[in-house]
Amino acid sequence: MNAQHRAEPETIRDREVDAEQQHLDRVYRRLEEKIHEAEFLMDDASKRAQVGTPGALAERDAQVFRAGIHLNRLNSEFEDFLFGRIDLLEGKTGERGPDGAYTSVEPAEGAVREEGGEQLADIAETLHIGRLGVLDADYAPLVIDWRAPAAAPFYRSTPVAPGRVVRRRVIRSKGRRVLSVEDDLLRPELKARLAGEELAVVGDGALMAALGQARSHTMRDIVASIQAEQDEVIRAPAASVTEVEGGPGTGKTAVALHRAAYLLYQDRRRYAGGILIVSPTPLLVSYTEGVLPSLGEEGQVAIRALGSLAEETTGAEATTYDEQSVARVKGSVRMVKVLRKAARGALELGLRTPVPQRLRVVAFGARVELDADELTAVRQQVLGGTAPVNLMRPRARKLLLDALWEKAGARRRYDDEELAAEARQGFDEDIAGEDDFRTFLDAWWPELTPRQVLGAMADEGRLARWSRRVLRPGEARTLARALAARLTPQGEGPLSVHDIALLDELRTLLGAPARPKKREVDPLDQLTGLEELTTAADRDGAGRRERVAERHPQERTEYAHVIVDEAQDLTPMQWRMVGRRGRHATWTVVGDPAQSSWTDPDEAAAARDEALGKRPRRRFELTVNYRNPAELAVLADRVLALAMPGVAPPRAVRSTGVEPGFTVAGDDLGASVRESAARLLAEVEGTVGVVVAMRRREEVREWLAGLGERVVALGSLEAKGLEYDAALVVSPAEIADESPAGLRVLYVALTRATQRLQVLSAPADLPDAEGVPDLLRD
Numbered sequence: 090m091n092a093q094h095r096a097e098p099e100t101i102r103d104r105e106v107d108a109e110q111q112h113l114d115r116v117y118r119r120l121e122e123k124i125h126e127a128e129f130l131m132d133d134a135s136k137r138a139q140v141g142t143p144g145a146l147a148e149r150d151a152q153v154f155r156a157g158i159h160l161n162r163l164n165s166e167f168e169d170f171l172f173g174r175i176d177l178l179e180g181k182t183g184e185r186g187p188d189g190a191y192t193s194v195e196p197a198e199g200a201v202r203e204e205g206g207e208q209l210a211d212i213a214e215t216l217h218i219g220r221l222g223v224l225d226a227d228y229a230p231l232v233i234d235w236r237a238p239a240a241a242p243f244y245r246s247t248p249v250a251p252g253r254v255v256r257r258r259v260i261r262s263k264g265r266r267v268l269s270v271e272d273d274l275l276r277p278e279l280k281a282r283l284a285g286e287e288l289a290v291v292g293d294g295a296l297m298a299a300l301g302q303a304r305s306h307t308m309r310d311i312v313a314s315i316q317a318e319q320d321e322v323i324r325a326p327a328a329s330v331t332e333v334e335g336g337p338g339t340g341k342t343a344v345a346l347h348r349a350a351y352l353l354y355q356d357r358r359r360y361a362g363g364i365l366i367v368s369p370t371p372l373l374v375s376y377t378e379g380v381l382p383s384l385g386e387e388g389q390v391a392i393r394a395l396g397s398l399a400e401e402t403t404g405a406e407a408t409t410y411d412e413q414s415v416a417r418v419k420g421s422v423r424m425v426k427v428l429r430k431a432a433r434g435a436l437e438l439g440l441r442t443p444v445p446q447r448l449r450v451v452a453f454g455a456r457v458e459l460d461a462d463e464l465t466a467v468r469q470q471v472l473g474g475t476a477p478v479n480l481m482r483p484r485a486r487k488l489l490l491d492a493l494w495e496k497a498g499a500r501r502r503y504d505d506e507e508l509a510a511e512a513r514q515g516f517d518e519d520i521a522g523e524d525d526f527r528t529f530l531d532a533w534w535p536e537l538t539p540r541q542v543l544g545a546m547a548d549e550g551r552l553a554r555w556s557r558r559v560l561r562p563g564e565a566r567t568l569a570r571a572l573a574a575r576l577t578p579q580g581e582g583p584l585s586v587h588d589i590a591l592l593d594e595l596r597t598l599l600g601a602p603a604r605p606k607k608r609e610v611d612p613l614d615q616l617t618g619l620e621e622l623t624t625a626a627d628r629d630g631a632g633r634r635e636r637v638a639e640r641h642p643q644e645r646t647e648y649a650h651v652i653v654d655e656a657q658d659l660t661p662m663q664w665r666m667v668g669r670r671g672r673h674a675t676w677t678v679v680g681d682p683a684q685s686s687w688t689d690p691d692e693a694a695a696a697r698d699e700a701l702g703k704r705p706r707r708r709f710e711l712t713v714n715y716r717n718p719a720e721l722a723v724l725a726d727r728v729l730a731l732a733m734p735g736v737a738p739p740r741a742v743r744s745t746g747v748e749p750g751f752t753v754a755g756d757d758l759g760a761s762v763r764e765s766a767a768r769l770l771a772e773v774e775g776t777v778g779v780v781v782a783m784r785r786r787e788e789v790r791e792w793l794a795g796l797g798e799r800v801v802a803l804g805s806l807e808a809k810g811l812e813y814d815a816a817l818v819v820s821p822a823e824i825a826d827e828s829p830a831g832l833r834v835l836y837v838a839l840t841r842a843t844q845r846l847q848v849l850s851a852p853a854d855l856p857d858a859e860g861v862p863d864l865l866r867d
């Protein structure tokens with residue numbers, strides 16, 4: 090965005106702030122009217138309780154619920170409710186949209202006139218942009234919802250393609266008070282007048298002001314300063330797969346979250362099926378999950394870390410990380426074959442009770458028996474089917490009865506087919522009804538859980554059999570040992586992030602019994618009280634009736650839209666897990682190949698293609714780095730050149746004049762880390778992130794103990810997506826050497842800081858006289 094640099098007399102600024110204050114006062118008066126209406130609804134509802142009929146009581150409950158949500162929403166939106174304004178030329182057509190604003194993007198022919206060599210124009214329309222739409226009593230727009238089509242020019246217009254926008258203003262407010270305004274002039278060549286007076290321009294543009302602010306442990310929304318290339322992604326049509334690539338700090342996560350809010354706003358009914366946002370780590374989930382409520386969305390959006398994605402179906406959540414060598418095996422698509430064999434093979438292990446070696450029943454007054462070989466033959470025949478293993482039990486029962494019927498020589502006894510069928514039915518009922526037969530079946534074809542099968546894979550010999558010709562013997566050994574180190578033979582014990590995708594796959598292979606589903610009520614669908622605050626379309630009665638009809642209990646193991654953040658990091662097995670949750674979904678996938686910590690990109694790409702299906706794809710690229718100042722980006726770019734030669738880094742838009750710092754650690758690495766972290770804490774107002782190789786994750790926590798909440802210790806893989814005012818990167822060489830994707834992981838670590846970057850070298854870094862590690866030298 091073009092920033093204007095000019096000094097304006099204090100009086101103009103005051104006058105402009107005052108004008109916005111007056112507008113905000115009007116908005117509040119209107120909001121208060123709406124709140125009174127909601128309170129009246131609550132009050133009225135409680136009176137209905139006295140009538141006492143079941144219908145009246147149900148109606149009361151519904152009304153109290155709606156009014157309560159309405160009030161909550163308004164109250165929580167009061168902070169920073171109004172944040173933008175655009176002043177527009179007259180439009181080409183005089184048509185107005187449902188929000189009361191003119192719909193034309195292009196100015197009318199005569200909107201600009203030439204006089205005495207100057208271009209003159211009058212502002213024909215002024216729109217204020219906020220978190221929700223507010224109409225005045227005459228249905229004229231007081232505030233336009235940021236997601237409404239009429240708000241798009243606020244984000245899209247640039248000096249190169251300004252459309253009708255002459256001035257774009259960001260309003261900073263706290264509660265009911267307007268604090269300041271920042272303007273961008275999009276048609277600086279125009280002399281524009283508003284209500285007969287020359288259009289004033291105040292401030293240096295809002296983007297830079299937003300970027301310079303200190304960071305906290307939670308992400309902020311960017312509604313006031315979304316940039317044009319980001320806005321295109323946020324408002325891209327949902328029908329296809331939207332793929333977004335961009336370097337670190339280009340706003341991919343921010344854009345993904347704002348897109349969720351936009352999609353819900355745009356088509357609330359369609360997304361009643363839920364929007365799933367998949368994040369790589371729990372840290373990134375807690376960093377980002379605060380953004381959505383502040384955008385006015387709740388209930389329909391689930392943000393899940395990959396390690397807790399299968400919680401609904403397997404009840405399992407990951408608490409640990411695997412070593413890279415183990416993660417590589419667990420994440421590989423080859424595991425599908427291994428798991429298939431394991432799910433079938435585990436039947437023979439007697440995981441709960443010993444597997445019986447023979448089946449004895451009494452039929453036609455004589456003992457009939459199937460021995461071990463005969464039972465094995467029946468098992469093989471059952472397993473010839475393709476159904477999930479637990480769901481093959483009825484077939485196993487049937488084939489056992491067939492075998493017993495044969496063995497008893499029963500067929501020979503009946504010439505008549507009808508008689509034979511009748512006898513067979515009686516035979517089946519008699520045998521299957523016997524306790525012995527049922528006990529046998531429970532032990533011989535037990536219902537397996539995913540955890541039991543995973544636990545069974547911890548045995549080296551067994552896993553070697555199940556993975557023959559799929560995994561290399563060394564890989565199978567590594568995997569079995571890693572499982573055995575944490576899990577009991579029954580599969581109990583702490584799970585790792587990569588175990589979750591294995592359990593989810595096993596659940597599909599086993600066909601776990603359906604669980605009772607929780608009823609989910611969708612609060613957004615019940616916001617009928619808000620309609621008067623939003624758009625005319627929303628006020629449409631038919632729409633309201635449809636929404637009411639949609640209040641079914643929702644099954645949220647599948648979603649209507651899936652957003653994948655840091656998509657470059659999903660392993661093939663994780664893509665399969667995420668894909669199962671979006672089989673009928675549309676998708677938004679954001680990522681950066683240069684930050685990938687997965688070692689086999691081709692294998693992951695194939696799994697990703699399968700998950701996304703055959704829908705058409707729209708690709709977008711984000712090119713501007715809003716996080717790192719240029720001085721720090723240079724250093725990261727050197728590592729990018731090593732990790733991915735030829736890939737262009739994003740363009741850093743800020744400069745702070747502060748160069749990265751280099752220190753060489755003393756003999757006591759812990760003491761050096763602590764000292765550097767303390768220094769950074771003194772230098773910045775907000776947060777400090779200390780990034781170490783994964784194997785140092787635990788010890789670094791101890792080193793930093795007592796330094797306070799502003800400092801956070803991170804294993805290199807946990808730093809994904811996060812940002813801090815200052816970052817301390819400990820031993821780049823250690824991080825780079827930890828896996829074949831280590832240089833890309835180091836690139837992530839070096840791109841976390843918004844203000845300061847400090848690099849601490851250990852001997853392995855081969856630092857030069859200035860302390861610059863070998864890897865980071867020019």
Ligand SMILES: Nc1ncnc2c1ncn2[C@@H]1O[C@H](COP(=O)(O)OP(=O)(O)OP(=O)(O)O)[C@@H](O)[C@H]1O
Nearest residue numbers: 299311314315316337338339340341342343715810
């Ligand atoms: N238009 C914008 N206005 C203000 N701040 C912005 C804008 N776009 C991005 N930012 C800020 O830049 C920072 C980086 O954004 P974000 O974390 O979304 O980037 P990313 O592309 O996901 O980065 P990474 O690849 O490192 O995860 C955040 O602090 C975000 O709020």
